[in-house]
Amino acid sequence: xxxxxxxxxxxxxxxxxxxxxxxxxxxxxxxxxxxxxxxxxxxxxxxxxxxxxxxxxxxxxxxxxxxxxxxxxxxxxxxxxxxxxxxxxxxxxxxxxxxxxxxxxxxxxxxxxxxxxxxxxxxxxxxxxxxxxxxxxxxxxxxxxxxxxxxxxxxxxxxxxxxxxxxxxxxxxxxxxxxxxxxxxxxxxxxxxxxxxxxxxxxxxxxxxxxxxxxxxxxxxxxxxxxxxxxxxxxxxxxxxxxxxxxxxxxxxxxxxxxxxxxxxxxxxxxxxxxxxxxxxxxxxxxxxxxxxxxxxxxxxxxxxxxxxxxxxxxxxxxxxxxxxxxxxxxxxxxxxxxxxxxxxxxxxxxxxxxxxxxxxxxxxxxxxxxxxxxxxxxxxxxxxxxxxxxxxxxxxxxxxxxxxxxxxxxxxxxxxxxxxxxxxxxxx
Amino acid sequence: xxxxxxxxxxxxxxxxxxxxxxxxxxxxxxxxxxxxxxxxxxxxxxxxxxxxxxxxxxxxxxxxxxxxxxxxxxxxxxxxxxxxxxxxxxxxxxxxxxxxxxxxxxxxxxxxxxxxxxxxxxxxxxxxxxxxxxxxxxxxxxxxxxxxxxxxxxxxxxxxxxxxxxxxxxxxxxxxxxxxxxxxxxxxxxxxxxxxxxxxxxxxxxxxxxxxxxxxxxxxxxxxxxxxxxxxxxxxxxxxxxxxxxxxxxxxxxxxxxxxxxxxxxxxxxxxxxxxxxxxxxxxxxxxxxxxxxxxxxxxxxxxxxxxxxxxxxxxxxxxxxxxxxxxxxxxxxxxxxxxxxxxxxxxxxxxxxxxxxxxxxxxxxxxxxxxxxxxxxxxxxxxxxxxxxxxxxxxxxxxxxxxxxxxxxxxxxxxxxxxxxxxxxxxx
Numbered sequence: 034x035x036x037x038x039x040x041x042x043x044x045x046x047x048x049x050x051x052x053x054x055x056x057x058x059x060x061x062x063x064x065x066x067x068x069x070x071x072x073x074x075x076x077x078x079x080x081x082x083x084x085x086x087x088x089x090x091x092x093x094x095x096x097x098x099x100x101x102x103x104x105x106x107x108x109x110x111x112x113x114x115x116x117x118x119x120x121x122x123x124x125x126x127x128x129x130x131x132x133x134x135x136x137x138x139x140x141x142x143x144x145x146x147x148x149x150x151x152x153x154x155x156x157x158x159x160x161x162x163x164x165x166x167x168x169x170x171x172x173x174x175x176x177x178x179x180x181x182x183x184x185x186x187x188x189x190x191x192x193x194x195x196x197x198x199x200x201x202x203x204x205x206x207x208x209x210x211x212x213x214x215x216x217x218x219x220x221x222x223x224x225x226x227x228x229x230x231x232x233x234x235x236x237x238x239x240x241x242x243x244x245x246x247x248x249x250x251x252x253x254x255x256x257x258x259x260x261x262x263x264x265x266x267x268x269x270x271x272x273x274x275x276x277x278x279x280x281x282x283x284x285x286x287x288x289x290x291x292x293x294x295x296x297x298x299x300x301x302x303x304x305x306x307x308x309x310x311x312x313x314x315x316x317x318x319x320x321x322x323x324x325x326x327x328x329x330x331x332x333x334x335x336x337x338x339x340x341x342x343x344x345x346x347x348x349x350x351x352x353x354x355x356x357x358x359x360x361x362x363x364x365x366x367x368x369x370x371x372x373x374x375x376x377x378x379x380x381x382x383x384x385x386x387x388x389x390x391x392x393x394x395x396x397x398x399x400x401x402x403x404x405x406x407x408x409x410x411x412x413x414x415x416x417x418x419x420x421x422x423x424x425x426x427x428x429x430x431x432x433x434x435x436x437x438x439x440x441x442x443x444x445x446x447x448x449x450x451x452x453x454x455x456x457x458x459x460x461x462x
Numbered sequence: 463x464x465x466x467x468x469x470x471x472x473x474x475x476x477x478x479x480x481x482x483x484x485x486x487x488x489x490x491x492x493x494x495x496x497x498x499x500x501x502x503x504x505x506x507x508x509x510x511x512x513x514x515x516x517x518x519x520x521x522x523x524x525x526x527x528x529x530x531x532x533x534x535x536x537x538x539x540x541x542x543x544x545x546x547x548x549x550x551x552x553x554x555x556x557x558x559x560x561x562x563x564x565x566x567x568x569x570x571x572x573x574x575x576x577x578x579x580x581x582x583x584x585x586x587x588x589x590x591x592x593x594x595x596x597x598x599x600x601x602x603x604x605x606x607x608x609x610x611x612x613x614x615x616x617x618x619x620x621x622x623x624x625x626x627x628x629x630x631x632x633x634x635x636x637x638x639x640x641x642x643x644x645x646x647x648x649x650x651x652x653x654x655x656x657x658x659x660x661x662x663x664x665x666x667x668x669x670x671x672x673x674x675x676x677x678x679x680x681x682x683x684x685x686x687x688x689x690x691x692x693x694x695x696x697x698x699x700x701x702x703x704x705x706x707x708x709x710x711x712x713x714x715x716x717x718x719x720x721x722x723x724x725x726x727x728x729x730x731x732x733x734x735x736x737x738x739x740x741x742x743x744x745x746x747x748x749x750x751x752x753x754x755x756x757x758x759x760x761x762x763x764x765x766x767x768x769x770x771x772x773x774x775x776x777x778x779x780x781x782x783x784x785x786x787x788x789x790x791x792x793x794x795x796x797x798x799x800x801x802x803x804x805x806x807x808x809x810x811x812x813x814x815x816x817x818x819x820x821x822x823x824x825x826x827x828x829x830x831x832x833x834x835x836x837x838x839x840x841x842x843x844x845x846x847x848x849x850x851x852x853x854x855x856x857x858x859x860x861x862x863x864x865x866x867x868x869x870x871x872x873x874x875x876x877x878x879x880x881x882x883x884x885x886x887x888x889x890x891x
Binding site: 104106107109110111113114121124125127130132138139140142143145147148161162163197233234252254255274276277280281283284286287288314318319320324362363366369370371372373374375376377378379380381382383384385386387388389390391392393396397399401402403404405406407409411415416417418419420421422423424426427430433434436437438440441442443444445446447448449450452453456 | 533535536538539540542543550553554556559561567569571572574576577590591592626662663681683684703705706709710712713715716717743747748749753791792795798799800801802803804805806807808809810811812813814815816817818819820821822825826828830831832833834835836838840844845846847848849850851852853855856859862863865866867869870871872873874875876877878879881882885
């Protein structure tokens with residue numbers, strides 16, 4: 034792992050938007066699903082997944098059968114994780130409000146859950162039960178009455194769907210699950226088919242075809258942000274344990290070759306100790322090849338003159354995950370401007386947040402923490418403004434409203450006020 | 463204005479995404495601005511706006527001079543409107559929170575304003591001072607320290623920029639204003655030039671080139687949603703005054719030819735009375751040609767069997783603006799699922815919300831109220847999660863976290879926990 038002055042470091046990871054050819058094929062898939070519905074979904078399962086799908090929707094028996102296939106320790110852990118995630122997200126929930134004014138007018142903001150949300154869950158090795166919880170629970174806490182899951186058909190498990198995914202879904206109460214993946218699943222969620230009713234929003238990660246399909250249906254439905262490669266920045270001083278720092282960097286690096294793991298430290302001693310630890314731990318890691326490439330291409334140990342300079346670097350990088358492994362981490366919290374999730378102290382290792390503590394693990398990547406947020410309850414709610422003006426209020430303010438409308442050349446707007454003032458405003462102006 | 467049963471009505475307004483040719487020319491503009499900075503901005507001003515721009519930034523004197531050009535009644539009205547808008551948006555603002563747990567752990571959510579926001583304001587006839595307020599004030603209330611405005615160079619006014627726009631900007635405290643428009647302005651805000659520092663988010667409406675440029679820079683910066691054509695639905699019963707209903711429908715129709723104005727009513731008597739009133743008022747409207755085409759192409763009077771059926775229609779249409787001109791409007795409020803802004807009773811004419819009352823006039827269009835919200839303070843803030851786990855908490859939960867990580871095949875995640883349990887967890891398991 035390279036050690037270098039922070040001033041010499043820059044990270045460039047071009048986000049994959051897909052080729053024009055891929056985009057065209059996604060457009061064709063969407064068109065076919067719109068035209069042919071379920072038939073298109075079955076055709077694509079055969080063509081892309083090499084699987085003949087009969088019933089698109091899983092039965093309650095198939096979902097329940099998955100429980101027999103999972104480790105009881107997993108079941109116990111996922112239940113506690115779900116409770117923690119639910120408790121955290123409950124604290125995000127907001128209420129409708131109305132402001133009652135002395136003249137009888139009322140202004141307010143109504144908050145409502147979306148009505149129907151679709152969660153895309155990748156199949157194969159990228160099938161993460163924890164991501165089912167992280168996508169579904171905020172939607173549930175928001176009050177979304179219908180949450181539906183789609184996941185590619187597969188040959189593993191009794192139901193042709195990963196049993197751990199099914200159990201995670203069942204544990205959070207998702208009972209509407211379809212064996213359909215890829216761009217065709219996104220199209221089905223956006224436009225509906227005979228079997229699948231259309232949704233208002235599609236969330237969850239997927240490959241480039243899924244991402245392109247989501248971009249294409251955006252506007253017809255809402256979508257979440259397209260996740261980029263994952264990253265961690267650890268800001269540490271002499272008080273940090275090099276073995277902890279190295280393990281946390283590697284836990285990020287093992288995700289994929291494009292992941293980035295960066296240590297920022299004013300301690301040259303720590304820098305060298307972490308460098309050695311990374312080598313030592315890397316040699317024993319099952320996903321060694323992936324982690325080694327990530328560390329080589331996008332990893333670095335950046336030396337800074339002080340923690341103050343380190344904070345500046347962190348704010349420039351705007352990392353998805355930030356660990357503050359310094360002796361008094363809370364004294365720096367107020368100065369962190371840009372980070373998706375901030376982990377403080379030696380015991381708040383990133384996996385605590387990935388799986389357990391409660392905050393969402395779906396976080397802004399690739400520097401977008403400058404302006405984006407972790408997935409949260411607000412993402413599954415919408416607002417409506419409420420305006421009730423009393424007669425008294427309109428009569429008192431109507432002329433000024435007309436002045437503003439006329440200066441924008443919108444005489445029709447002015448007249449909508451004027452017709453009321455003329456009929457009922459005889460005591461005013 | 464056509465009268466028809468609601469069941470026969472459907473509205474299709476394809477949203478304009480621009481041609482591939484337009485998109486390519488936008489990409490070229492963005493590339494040139496990135497490569498050449500201010501020079502590109504001046505070149506494009508000459509090419510597209512036919513104006514030779516010297517200083518890109520307006521001076522404080524130029525901004526102040528605009529006050530001499532505006533009607534004092536306008537100034538008075540815009541000040542009160544700004545105060546109303548500010549008061550409403552202040553109520554939306556949320557606070558950072560921390561949840562302190564018995565074992566010493568803390569979980570929380572930090573809310574911070576974005577650091578720098580750019581507002582695009584169109585020039586010419588679509589230059590609306592009210593939109594300056596509606597974009598800027600939520601950002602200010604959020605606490606955004608740097609708000610910058612861009613607007614195309616023009617020949618009107620002393621400063622080459624619409625004086626009403628300048629005064630609106632100055633009134634809300636915007637002092638950083640540039641004479642630059644089109645896709646090149648969006649590129650400058652996203653990437654920065656010698657004169658213009660890059661922003662974190664770009665908001666505000668524009669033509670198709672501006673919209674395409676915003677789509678192209680999304681990810682580098684955040685953007686607001688692309689506004690579609692505007693619409694109003696009025697749900698009214700026998701108690702409604704036909705002259706008020708007609709005036710409100712026309713105030714929407716005068717916006718542009720693609721705007722939609724729809725009345726939904728169980729009263730055939732009201733339907734006919736409004737039809738006649740629309741004809742009568744339309745004949746006297748300055749923007750008659752626009753409004754007439756809007757009414758013809760996208761306007762309708764829909765008859766329903768009951769207000770209940772009317773509510774269903776409203777929820778299907780998910781209008782940007784909804785007026786409830788029924789005798790007891792509040793009894794229906796709880797059943798409105800989809801609407802950007804809801805206006806209740808005879809005195810809450812849409813222009814009250816467009817200019818005055820306080821709620822934002824930038825609203826979800828074209829059915830997107832199903833999942834989108836009025837522009838609000840949250841749009842200018844971002845969240846960071848905070849995770850502080852105590853030693854006690856990690857030791858008590860570490861094994862379960864490891865179980866979840868191992869079942870996802872992420873051994874490196876499990877080891878980041880294990881290294882801590884091994885070193886410090888001797889009293890646990």
